Amino acid sequence: MADYEIKKTLDYKGLACPMPIVKTSMEMPKIAVGDVVEILSTDPGSIADFPAWARTTGQAVLEVKQEPGLIRIYVKRQK
Amino acid sequence: MDFEKELLALKQQVADKPGPENKLTMIVFSGELDKHLAALIIATGAAAMGMKVVLFYTFWGTAALRSPKKKANGKNLIEKMFGIMLPRGNNKLILSKMHTLGAGTAMIKGLMKKKHIASLDEMYEMAGALGVQIYVCEMSMDLMGMKMEEMIDYPNIRSAGVATMLADAKESSVQFFI
Numbered sequence: 001m002a003d004y005e006i007k008k009t010l011d012y013k014g015l016a017c018p019m020p021i022v023k024t025s026m027e028m029p030k031i032a033v034g035d036v037v038e039i040l041s042t043d044p045g046s047i048a049d050f051p052a053w054a055r056t057t058g059q060a061v062l063e064v065k066q067e068p069g070l071i072r073i074y075v076k077r078q079k
Numbered sequence: 080m081d082f083e084k085e086l087l088a089l090k091q092q093v094a095d096k097p098g099p100e101n102k103l104t105m106i107v108f109s110g111e112l113d114k115h116l117a118a119l120i121i122a123t124g125a126a127a128m129g130m131k132v133v134l135f136y137t138f139w140g141t142a143a144l145r146s147p148k149k150k151a152n153g154k155n156l157i158e159k160m161f162g163i164m165l166p167r168g169n170n171k172l173i174l175s176k177m178h179t180l181g182a183g184t185a186m187i188k189g190l191m192k193k194k195h196i197a198s199l200d201e202m203y204e205m206a207g208a209l210g211v212q213i214y215v216c217e218m219s220m221d222l223m224g225m226k227m228e229e230m231i232d233y234p235n236i237r238s239a240g241v242a243t244m245l246a247d248a249k250e251s252s253v254q255f256f257i
Contacts, residue, residue, distance in 0.1 A: 016196040018124035022205055025127035057129045 004062060004074070007035040013070070017045045021053045024075065028059070031077045036062065039073040046071050099252040102131040104244065106256045110139030110165075112172035112184060112199075118257045119202040125253070126209035133251070134206075135244040137216035140257075141223070143169045143199075144215060144230045151226035158224020165223065168231070169199040207234045214239040 010027055012020040020041045031037055039050070047064055050073045054061045058079050065072040103125040107118045118134065126132045136144055142165040154162060166172050177183035191198065197205070206213075213236040220226065220238060227238055248254045 014195045016194060018120050018127060019197055019205075022123045022127040022209070025129070026208065053128055 004036045004076070006038045006074070007031065009038045009040065011040045013040050013042045015041070016043055017049065019043075020046050021049055024050075025053070025057070028057075028077060033077050033079060036074055036076045039075060041071045041073065042069065044071070046073060050075065100131065100250045101129065102133065102247070102251040103253040103255065104133045104135065104248040104251040105254070106244065107134055107136045107140035107143075108138050109175070109257055110142055110172065111175040112169075112187070113174050113176075114257050115140075115143050115169060115172055115199060116202075118255075119199060119206060121255065121257075122211050123202055123205050123209060126206065126211050130253070132206075132209075132211040133214065133244075133247045134211060135214045135216065135239070135247075137219045139165075141215055141219045141225055142166050143172055144213070144233075144236070145225065146229060146231045147171075149229045151229040154224050161223045162225070169203070172199075203231065203233060210235065213237075214243055216240070216244075 008027075008031065010024060012023055015023070020039065020043055024037075024039055027037070039046075043049075047066070050064065051061050053059070054075065060076040060078050062074040062076055063072075064074075103122070105118060105122060107115070109115070122132050122134055145165075145167045147168040147170065173181070173184045174187060177187075188198075190196075213233060215227070215230065215236065215238045217238045217240050227236075230236060
């Protein structure tokens, strides 16, 4: 079990690249610094893309969970 | 000892130099559907990565920005002919390969819908919301008789020349040509 509280879930199931990161980046200003959001994606590209996006934008990917047909990504807003 | 001194001097030089901006400048030259898709995916993706994005549409690329709903008056015969020959907006673009009299393009568009890949219209909307700047090459428009008043409704669109693009490209850490 993860030791963080999920403040919001962003459902981007069915969306293809680049929409999951585009939409997540648009949501970031609405999230408080330090809060964790859960992103649901079915785009396999998200597994590599979210850590790359976080590295560039200075956010943190806490965890990437792969379930059959679903990817859960946990992002913490750092700044 | 000397080596360390030199290293320090070099480090100082690097620190003093202003680095290129976190910015992407892309020249959209081609007029095909597949290439425009690539351009818009890269542009929206870069904006999501926190980069400033500048798209410079030139030559065949400019026709994709025409709005199917708008018309410009005062064109001469050749300009009118170009207007008819060139695609009026991004929905009229065709694939660079496998167009096969329209069947290939229709099939790709069908597949995109089925696989929930955003259409160019949706991506322009997203790019506009993300603050992606679009410049349309003044000379290309003039050459083919296109006018700003027939271009799509987009928040940050204006005409510009090569110097504008080069000034942006020089400041950018990433430059692309499609």
